[in-house]
Amino acid sequence: MLEDFPFYLGLIVAIVLLIMLANKIKVAYPVLLVLAGLAISFVPGIPAVHIDPELIFVIFLPPLLYEASWAISWKELWRWRRIISSFAFIVVFLTALSTAFVANHFIPGFSLALGFLLGGIVSPPDAVSAGAILKFVKVPKRMSSILEGESLLNDASSLIIFRFAFIAVATGQFIWQDAALSFSWMLFGGAGIGLGIGLIFMKTHKYLPTDTNTDTALSIVTPYLMYIVAEEFHTSGVLAVVCGGLFLSYKRHFFLNSSSRLRGINVWESLTFVMNGLVFMLIGLDLPEITAGLGDTSINAAIGYGLLITAVLIIGRILSAYGAVIVTLIARNFITVADSRNPGFKVPLILGWTGMRGVVSLAAALSIPVHLDNGVPFPQRNLILFITFIVILSTLLLQGLTLPYLIKKIGLPDVDHATISEEEEDQQLTRQLTGYALSYLKSNYEEELNNQPFLQQVARKWEDKSRSTDQIVLAEEARTIYLDVLDQQRKWLLNKNSEEATLNEEIIRKHLKYLDLEEERLLFL
Incomplete structure (x- = not known):
């Protein structure tokens, strides 16, 4: 070999x-x-x-x-x-x-x-x-x-x-x-084994002191364990991997x-x-x-x-x-x-x-x-x-x-019959998300907003519908507040995705990824 x-x-x-x-x-x-x-x-x-x-x-x-x-x-x-x-x-x-x-x-x-x-x-x-x-x-x-x-x-x-x-x-x-x-x-055995192992791995990610590398390594081990255990019990390894993967995917923002x-x-x-x-x-x-x-x-x-x-x-x-x-x-x-x-x-x-x-x-x-x-x-x-x-x-x-x-x-017909285009839906969601974030920031951190330059700049950025901010010195208090606002935005997006059946989930995922990127950016401020 x-x-x-x-x-x-x-x-x-x-x-x-x-x-x-x-x-x-x-x-x-x-x-x-x-x-x-x-x-x-x-x-x-x-x-x-x-x-x-x-x-x-x-x-x-x-x-x-x-x-x-x-x-x-x-x-x-x-x-x-x-x-x-x-x-x-x-x-x-x-x-x-x-x-x-x-x-x-x-x-x-x-x-x-x-x-x-x-x-x-x-x-x-x-x-x-x-x-x-x-x-x-x-x-x-x-x-x-x-x-x-x-x-x-x-x-x-x-x-x-x-x-x-x-x-x-x-x-x-x-x-x-x-x-x-x-x-x-x-x-049912395959689905149950997949969900059970998925639950164990979710608790492992959530409660043990894992970091990015160990999280990624565990994610690679997960499907193999689901498949092998299911096959050892003479049930469907494929269904175990699919059901466990769907469960962990749905819960990814919680662990x-x-x-x-x-x-x-x-x-x-x-x-x-x-x-x-x-x-x-x-x-x-x-x-x-x-x-x-x-x-x-x-x-x-x-x-x-x-x-x-x-x-x-x-x-x-x-x-x-x-x-x-x-x-x-x-x-x-x-x-x-x-x-x-x-x-x-x-x-x-x-x-x-x-x-x-x-x-x-x-x-x-x-x-x-x-x-x-x-x-x-x-x-x-x-x-x-x-x-x-x-x-x-x-x-x-x-x-x-x-x-x-x-x-x-x-020439396929537009069987989706969307009332607005994907771009318009994206822009509409951006405006709603920005409005929610501004409202949350002003109602919960009014005093800090008046004293923290970074939060003021973020607020102006949202008001201008802009995606860019200049590099400035970020105080720890402002960092904590901004992380809380990002977390609230994430919860708002997940709730909106659950409540509106016709909303394109790809757009939701794009905004969730933007929030993750924004959170990562804070590491360098």
């Missing part, structure tokens, strides 16, 4: 350069990285790459899911909970079901249980790919929120299906009562100081940047090993099976997107829905086209053992691996390259 270290170091350099190129030519970087991995795999003398599924499941998956759960808006997740849940659970199950029947009918030697196993592997869309593509085009906030929320949960649901199908293949039987109990334990929040964001962005890049590059590099294991199945036939399953996935997701709209339009007559307006045919089409597959699918396929417990070779393992690779590659190339063009071509 040590002799291959320069090779992997060179891979990281290549990943950085390719992502820079992808941003330059406005192409989703997972597409370029997979293609580059494919090209590198054919270079003579390149070390053979073997992807250990445990490497992805244990090392890569927990931090990537944890970072995503911190980035998503809990308010948006709750607002669109019905459609997110339907895509993350119902649509994933229907996708696995349709894949099972098609594979059983058209692929020789595929039983229904093997078809469900393949369906569980290829059913979850990859969030990283969709996010990388959507940053180049403008889509309604509603759509991006649904895609982000779905991506947090569909990995867990697909891996649960995969486990049950694997048991059916390995044992030759499937007991519904046991499956229902196991499903309930995986669902982390401004320094830990700001510096932690930088560390996590760099960490996930490298991890995502490595994973997609390794997918391409693994092609020779996957192809070599096909055995008697011809390459052309295996490619055909992969393209057939890809077509099932794409068509099924598009139909599901339109089905979700129809169900919502019917349900609005009986229950309150987040948005009862008809989005037309364009939004479901785009939502259905954002179904690129990625790392979780490959890791699940690789985790299939070579032999069953009785020593018999696992049926169709190599073909399942190859089909999974074709699905990942074809969806990344077909949907990944055409999605930006499709969005621009059809």
Whole structure:
């Protein structure tokens, strides 16, 4: 392994350069990285790459899911909970079901249980790919929120299906009562373990004398502990990480100081940047090993099976997107829905086209053992691996390259129906926040305001709607008062975000980050 270290170091350099190129030519970087991995795999003398599924499941998956759960808006997740849940659970199950029947009918030697196993592997869309593509085009906030929320949960649901199908293949039987109990334990046990460990870490951050470095180190340990403990109890490690991450993200302003929040964001962005890049590059590099294991199945036939399953996935997701709209339009007559307006045919089409597959699918396929417990070779393992690779590659190339063009071509309607623009909403919030801060300062610190030059300058800055202040000598009393005002502003923003369901949480987070930066600035005054 040590002799291959320069090779992997060179891979990281290549990943950085390719992502820079992808941003330059406005192409989703997972597409370029997979293609580059494919090209590198054919270079003579390149070390053979073997992807250990445990490497992805244990090392890569927990931090990537944890970072995503911190980035998503809990308010948006709750607002669109019905459609997110339907895509993350119902649509994933229907996708696995349709894949099972098609594979059983058209692929020789595929039983229904093997078809469900393949369906569980290829059913979850990859969030990283969709996010990388959507940053180049403008889509309604509603759509991006649904895609982000779905991506947090569909990995867990697909891996649960995969486990049950694997048991059916390995044992030759499937007991519904046991499956229902196991499903309930995986669902609620995983969520409970994630929340419990999250609570422990929150108390650790809050009550122990941690600093910025220890806070960041603990944040890196947290998702791994959630995942490993949940898996040891035979429940869903993915759900544990997602639920624990959402809980800690929602409570971040109650147990982390401004320094830990700001510096932690930088560390996590760099960490996930490298991890995502490595994973997609390794997918391409693994092609020779996957192809070599096909055995008697011809390459052309295996490619055909992969393209057939890809077509099932794409068509099924598009139909599901339109089905979700129809169900919502019917349900609005009986229950309150987040948005009862008809989005037309364009939004479901785009939502259905954002179904690129990625790392979780490959890791699940690789985790299939070579032999069953009785020593018999696992049926169709190599073909399942190859089909999974074709699905990942074809969806990344077909949907990944055409999605930006499709969005621009059809012209998405403004389904968010915002009464004011995002910029106007930002300015309005700034005025309200400034007014609240001035009122609090004048009513609680009137005497100090008359005696402290710094507080006077801050008040004038707020009155002028300016963001800059000159460096002046700051008395300790003024520092304490200013920190109190900043804390009150932070509480006001959090309360306003909770009270106004339609308020864009990204704007709230921007102002909260500004308050953290302002608090950090006091260290140098």
